[in-house]
Amino acid sequence: MRLDQLHPAPGAKKGPKRVGRGPGSGHGKTAGKGHKGQKARSGGGKGPGFEGGQMPLYRRVPKRGFVPRARRVYAPVNLKSLGAFTAGSVVDPDRLVEAGLIKKAERGSVKLLGEGELDRTLTVKVHAISAAAKQKVEAAGGTVEVLPA
Numbered sequence: 001m002r003l004d005q006l007h008p009a010p011g012a013k014k015g016p017k018r019v020g021r022g023p024g025s026g027h028g029k030t031a032g033k034g035h036k037g038q039k040a041r042s043g044g045g046k047g048p049g050f051e052g053g054q055m056p057l058y059r060r061v062p063k064r065g066f067v068p069r070a071r072r073v074y075a076p077v078n079l080k081s082l083g084a085f086t087a088g089s090v091v092d093p094d095r096l097v098e099a100g101l102i103k104k105a106e107r108g109s110v111k112l113l114g115e116g117e118l119d120r121t122l123t124v125k126v127h128a129i130s131a132a133a134k135q136k137v138e139a140a141g142g143t144v145e146v147l148p149a
Contacts, residue, residue: 017032019031019032072109072149073109074109074110074111074127074128075102075103075106075107075109075110075111076111076113077096077101077102077110077111077112077113077126078112078113078114078115078116079112079113079114079115079116079117079118079133079136079137080115080116080117081101081116082118082122082124083119084099084101085099085120085122086120087120087121087122088120088121088122088123089122089123090122090123090125091122091123091124091125091126092125092126092147093106093107093108093110093125093126093127093147094107096110108127109127109128109149110126110127110128111126111127111128111129111130112124112126112128112129112130112133112134112137113130113132113133114130114131114132114133114135114136117136118136118137118139118140118142119140120140120142121140121141121142122137122140122142123142123143123145124137124142124143124144124145125145125147126144126145126146126147127146127147127148127149128146128149129144129146
């Protein structure tokens, strides 16, 4: 069997209901909408959340706080976690994913934090770095490159 020979079983596919196409169709005249009224009109009916004139839930519940826009969320990585890398290696977001220190979806924004000590020379490429982490990496003989956000 080939892909171009596949087809649905007989009777498995049904055509759309064609309303308003004359009395012979069984869905003529009012096209299945009954006689007059709000729901028979074009665009008729009540909107989502309408509760019969009662104050809707989304207006009864108190609104609190605010959500800041465009806040960048970084995946934090501490210096003590970099012990998994050999001396002289390059540490970038892809290598951090391979080492299991961050998730694949978090590669776009990684921040190196200064918790722990570093005893080897590494080339670190991250999107943001704390002052303490930068100082410790450079003190160990490594270099820091800040990637564009």
